[in-house]
Amino acid sequence: MNRTVLFLSLAGGLALTALVLGLPQMGAGTPKEPHTVSVLTPPPPPQPPPPPVAPSTTGGSLTLTSRLSHPYIPAGASELFATFDVTGAQVPGAKRSPVNLALVIDRSGSMSGYKLAQAKQAARHLIGLLNDEDRLAIVHYGSDVKSLPAMQATAGNRERMFQYVDGIWDEGGTNIGAGLSTGRYQLSTAQQSFGVNRLILMSDGQPTEGLTADADLTGLAREMRASGITLSAIGVGTDFNEDLMQGFAEYGAGAYGFLEDAAQLSTLFQKDLQQAGTTVARAVTMTFTLPAGTSLGEVLGYRASQTGNEVQVALPDFSAGQLERVVVRLNVSGDAVGRTVPVVDLKLAYSDLIRDAAALNTASLSAVVTDRREEVAARQDRDATVYAARARSAVNMQKAAEALSEGRKDEAKLYLQQNQALFRETSAVAGAAAVATDQAEQQAALDEYDSAEGEDARRSLVKKSKVKALKSFGKLGSTY
Incomplete structure (x- = not known):
């Protein structure tokens, strides 16, 4: 890679230095002279600040908390960050609700041996966790698709399920699309009788038969979500397409997990069952309204669509206690000193499964314009x-993973070094303890990148890095 491009990239990655040191990044223009105050004339008292934390004003199964990085801004153009935490309500004493599940297992040739044996063991474990009120279909695919039709998980039917799992053998290619379509059909046969309908996909490889284009496959996930079915995707090993599997979970409103060792599948199947059975909200959508003077920089780590001054972001289904965070970069213009300027309005719309009704949470963030930079x-x-x-470090982590996957280790390490500098500057604002874990994680990642040798080691590190990036973006409950 051209050395000049790398240095420019580094400079861009460190552009937040002014922000983390306490000053929003300023827009282009002539620098203002430093503000001076007469010794005999005290400065005017500051305007009362808008609250930096704005809790949701509307009740429901989700709680919304909003923060603005800079409640006070200088006159002119500034770059700010708004963060929105969404948390599913806890339901003390409530038991898991009945679920309509489809377990879709890759049994292609690459699953032969240990991985398929562990997948079958995990499936048995999942079956053993089901109650009579639950419903399960078992689907397995190679070049073709076979399935045990969905049925109530009574004691007798669970025994049939165990026997069916024992009979799964590896063969053929990887027809993920056919596996998804079959699982969706099995769920649809009793979908109206359940509040939660969830498909769990497990694969260790790339799609080789049927639908193979990412756009076509994620289109299936979008269709499922639109029809009320949630899709979770679990990748095993180091050879699967992690971007595709992440896309399944994102478009399907479910969770994504990466396991290098298939022995951990039972844990993830159990966790996904628990999430499905404690779902408190679905069809969750954030809508940002940008007032005059505010423009969108980016929604970090999430797919966003903008129409006029409205920006929409789709979030996953929420289980009890689940936390997801959305960080938004905004460009804001403040004119008159002492004036409070609106920054962003937010509506969080969703289907409240506790109350069985549509719900809406709202929040508004604003900032005060000041000519006192110390304020x-x-x-x-x-x-x-x-x-x-x-969230900014997650962008660099993704870039590092892509560079490593293409053999550009030095470039990948450069992105991680940018993150080290970013967290050092952040510690000057928030204190060393606030980012101590982040700094340790970046150093550990840098050490791993430095020592990664061989194709398998690089593939594993790429997948681990992308999982780390998802969590740093704020996808905390939907990333296993």
Whole structure:
């Protein structure tokens, strides 16, 4: 890679230095002269700040908390970060609700031996966790697809399921699309009788037969979500397409997990069952309304669509206690000193499964324009600054993973070094303890990148890095 391009990339990655040190990044223009105050004339008292943390004003099965990195901004153009935490309600004493499940297992030739044996053991474990009120279909695919039709998980039927799993053998290619379509059909036969309908996909390889294009396959996930079916995707080993599997979970409103060792499949199947059985909200959508003077920089780590001054982001289904965080970079213009300017309005719409009704949470964030730059720094929200730094580090982590996957190890390490610098600067605002774990993780990643040798080691590290990036973006409950 051209050395000049690398240095420019590094400079761009460190552009947040001004922000994490307490000053929003300024827009282009003529620098202002430093503000001076007469010794005999005290400065005017500051305007009361808008609350840096804005809890949701509307009740429901989700709680919304909003933060703005800089409640005070200088006059002119500034770059700010808004963070939105969405948390599923806890339901004390509530037992898991009945679920309509389809377990879709890859049994292609690459699953031969240990991986398929562990997948079958995990399937048995899942069956053993089901109650009589639950329903399960078992689908396995290679070049073709075979299935045990969905049935209630009574004691007698669970025994049939165990026997069916024992009879699964590896063969053929990888027809993921056919496996998904069959699982969806099995769920649809009793979908109206269940509040939660969930498909769990497990694969260790790339699609080789049937639908093979990512867009066509993720289109199936979008169709499932639109029809009320949630899709979770678990990748095993180092040879599967992690971007495709992540796309399944994102478009399907479910969870994504990466396992290098198939022996951990039982844990993930159990976790996904628990999430499905404690779902409190589905069809969750964030809508940002940008007032005059605010424009969208980016929604970090999430797919967003913008129409006019409205930006929409689809979130996963939420289980009890599940937390997801969305970090948004915004460009804001403040004109008159002392004036409070609106930054962003948010609506969180969803189907509340506890109340069995549509629900809406709202939040608004604003900032005060000041000519006292020390006040900008003093009022900075430390938590929002840390969350923004993590989301920005996730962008670099993704870039590092892509560079490593293409054999550009030195470039990959450069992105991680940018993250080290970013968290050092963030510690100056939030304190060393706030980012100590982040700094340790970046150093550990740098050490791993430095020592990664061989194709399998690189593939594993790429997948681990992308999982780390998802969590740093804020996909905390939907990433296993």
